[in-house]
Amino acid sequence: MQPIPYGRQSITQEDIDAVVKTLQADFLTQGPKVKEFEVKFAEYVGSKYAVAINNATAGLHLAVLTMGLKEDERVITTPITFAASANCVRYAEGEVWFADIDSDTYLLSLESTQRLIESKPKGFFKGIIPVDFGGLPVNLETFRELANKHDLWIIEDACHAPGGYFTDSKGNKQNCGNGNYADLGIFSFHPVKHIACGEGGMVTTNSEEHYKKLLLLRSHGITKEHMSENHGGWFYEMQELGFNYRLTDIQSALGITQLAKNGKGVIRRNEIATTYKEAFLGKIKFQSLPENALNAHHLFVVEVDDRKGLYDYLREYQIYAQIHYIPVHTLPYYHKIGYGLADLKHAENYYDNCISLPMYPSLSNEEQNFVIEKVIKFVSK
Ligand SMILES: Cc1ncc(COP(=O)(O)O)c(C=O)c1O
Secondary structure, eight states, X not given: OOOBOSXXXXXXXXXXXXXXXXXXXXXXXXXXXXXXXXXXXXXXXXXXXXXXXXXXXXXXXXXXXXXXXXXXXXXXEOSSSXXXXXXXXXXXXXXXXXXXXXXXTOSBXXXXXXHHHHTSOTTSEEEEEOXXXXXXXXXXXXXXXXXXXXXXXXXXXXXXXXXXXXEOTTSOEEETTOSSXXXXXXXXXXXXXXXXXXXXXXXXXXXXXXXXXXXXXXXXXXXXXXXXXXXXXTOOEEOSOOOBOOOOHHHHHHHHHHHHTXXXXXXXXXXXXXXXXXXXXXXXXXXXXXXXXXXXXXXEEEEOSSHHHHHHHHHHTTBOOBOOOOOGGGSHHHHHHOTTOOOOHHHXXXXXXXXXXXXXXXXXXXXXXXXXXXXXXXXXX
């Protein structure tokens, strides 16, 4: 049996041909493929606008700037996420506060977030960054209600969840990143995610104002629109301090062919999840699925008593399970700063037991059965 990672990309000849074709075309950077990818991605998630960026970390940075975050302003996120969900706030010199997770969905808890907000004076917090952890969509309708009550913005970190949805109280399916409840949605195209661009990301929104700001900030703050003067065809203005956070045409070509396969990929990921759940039901705890939601299953996370034991045991069989995540508030950088170290016991308990099992569309039934056999054998010892 070949080594089995926890996640991997699926690259086909079609993907390779698309990249080669772009390499032979006129534009390697800002050509037609970037716009095509943006239009197709917006259509896929159901948002009005999409802005391609060079990775999701850069997207999160632009997102907090677009929402106007300033020095010392405070934002709430989940401790069970990749550090980038919190780091974006620090890039803008804001403060990151953590609320606890729900112990069954492993998502940012609405109740814990509400308690944290209501324990402080009005205006103390500016925004919330919920994360569709593992591919499970946050119910953003409920977060929106809370955010509206306290005048907060919402950035949905949907890096794990292209193709996932929750169902709102009116019975409408709400795709991750569709911008109906969050101000902005962020996606990552790192190879372990659903759509592989090497590096890459997308910011989605329904706001034209946010869209224009994102375009400006993505490319140095330079524009040819609404200029205060114009010396001729070459002229441009730098109206803000922006960045070079652009995605290339080469990466976008790959993103387009990868995106076209994501529907099938999410179906296969859910087949794999169903097989795991059938094997583990009543024996091993796994991430729960709220009614009428679709988990896009970037990950398949379970909890076991002897997590380190299982991690080491699986490695003996070249099964490379992974841990998602070390709680962000315990990372030395955040621990030292120590913003609002509230009671985060669900996140800490979860970290003691969690382990992510192999989950990717090309995982074969034979490989999955091998993983299940070893996991069951270990926990039955
Ligand atoms: C939840 C989450 N947010 C943000 C990121 C950052 O993505 P990128 O690697 O594209 O910068 C990641 C990457 O692992 C992630 O898992």
